[in-house]
Amino acid sequence: MMTADTHRTIETVWKIEAPRLIAGLARMLRDVGQAEDLAQEALVVALERWPTDGVPDNPGAWLMTTAKRRAIDQLRHNRMRDDKQAALEYELETEAMAHAPDHADALDDDIGDDLLRLIFTACHPALTRDMQVALTLRMLGGLTTPEIARAFLVPEPTVAQRIVRAKRTLAEKRVPFEVPRGEDLAPRLAAVLEVIYLIFNEGYTATAGEDWARPALCEEAMRLGRVLAGLAPREPEVHGLVALMEIQASRLHARTAADGTPILLLDQDRSRWDRLLIRRGLASLERAEQLDGADGNYALQAAIAACHVRALHAKNTDWVRIASLYARLAKVAPSPVVELNRAVAVSMAEGPEAGLQLVDALQKERALAGYHLLPSVRGDLLFKLGRLDEARSEFERAATLTGNARESELLRQRAAACTDQ
Numbered sequence: 001m002m003t004a005d006t007h008r009t010i011e012t013v014w015k016i017e018a019p020r021l022i023a024g025l026a027r028m029l030r031d032v033g034q035a036e037d038l039a040q041e042a043l044v045v046a047l048e049r050w051p052t053d054g055v056p057d058n059p060g061a062w063l064m065t066t067a068k069r070r071a072i073d074q075l076r077h078n079r080m081r082d083d084k085q086a087a088l089e090y091e092l093e094t095e096a097m098a099h100a101p102d103h104a105d106a107l108d109d110d111i112g113d114d115l116l117r118l119i120f121t122a123c124h125p126a127l128t129r130d131m132q133v134a135l136t137l138r139m140l141g142g143l144t145t146p147e148i149a150r151a152f153l154v155p156e157p158t159v160a161q162r163i164v165r166a167k168r169t170l171a172e173k174r175v176p177f178e179v180p181r182g183e184d185l186a187p188r189l190a191a192v193l194e195v196i197y198l199i200f201n202e203g204y205t206a207t208a209g210e211d212w213a214r215p216a217l218c219e220e221a222m223r224l225g226r227v228l229a230g231l232a233p234r235e236p237e238v239h240g241l242v243a244l245m246e247i248q249a250s251r252l253h254a255r256t257a258a259d260g261t262p263i264l265l266l267d268q269d270r271s272r273w274d275r276l277l278i279r280r281g282l283a284s285l286e287r288a289e290q291l292d293g294a295d296g297n298y299a300l301q302a303a304i305a306a307c308h309v310r311a312l313h314a315k316n317t318d319w320v321r322i323a324s325l326y327a328r329l330a331k332v333a334p335s336p337v338v339e340l341n342r343a344v345a346v347s348m349a350e351g352p353e354a355g356l357q358l359v360d361a362l363q364k365e366r367a368l369a370g371y372h373l374l375p376s377v378r379g380d381l382l383f384k385l386g387r388l389d390e391a392r393s394e395f396e397r398a399a400t401l402t403g404n405a406r407e408s409e410l411l412r413q414r415a416a417a418c419t420d421q
Helices: 004-029 032-053 059-077 082-095 103-108 111-122 129-139 145-152 156-172 182-204 215-231 236-249 275-290 297-310 319-332 336-350 352-360 373-384 388-401 405-420
Strands: none
Touching (some): 032 111, 032 156, 129 156, 129 182, 215 236, 275 297
């Protein structure tokens, strides 16, 4: 019978080794879906044997060897080409279970390149964004289907279907297991970063459910970002994204009260901000800037976040610089959301009337039609200007647009405060 300690050990080993295992198998088989299936089978064997036999000295090597044996059995069953089968058998024999002292080194020979290939494959443009997120969390995060479903508040069968469809699509389209080169690299890297940041944002401010934040998703996104930064150390936007996530995550513990009630940025106890994450984030931002990436999308957002964490008190925030950075960001990555954020910064630097003019200019933007932060920001500015009836109406509308219960309650409280004045 499995002890709790053994079960925790297996879970930990799997989270660490799953990406390496799948990446190594995918390199051999050139089939990510098949590699993931074989890795899962190796995990099942570990769950059966380790509780009685004990956890091996080199669990990663044990899982890899077990998976390779399964691969050979499958190749024999499918009567695949003899040369491919022979190559796998030879590799298995030469790497021989954890008895050789340099076994782990053999496994690590190509692991960096393999992981990079796996990241780009999981975020391939042939897949929908939902598929990319599910596959990335499954293959690179080591999360189970139930864990992913809980994180995004969707039914388990939905997540399972996304993963199955993703693997089938990759197989049907014969997507190569490789890192894109030349002119294909930039857009593909941008897609990878977008997926990682989407995961982070869903953790930082949940789009639905009872909790305002889900820190576990933030932690997973940061881990993926750090892995990518290690694999692509010369890419400034990778460091920019890591900087942005770590600086934002430094405020997580201060963003909610003990009962889960949201606490807005200017009201947060800054002594609760994580100074270690701040230092790491600022170091990553400096690295991005050293690589001539200061005007990158994520580096600019990280620079904006840095303005907040560098201010010991809310009143010391350099809103003029923040507004200037948003103006630069609007040129690099133009969007109505960026303009809305710039309007907030302008309101703090020049007064609510100046901000309201910018917000009102966004009222007809179709992309913001159902975006709850537009009426939320407008309500805040109207409140500051003493236009309380209008402010209340905006807060009430914002409350109906958000899918997050905590945020909706906060907005309703702000609407009620307009009546109490």
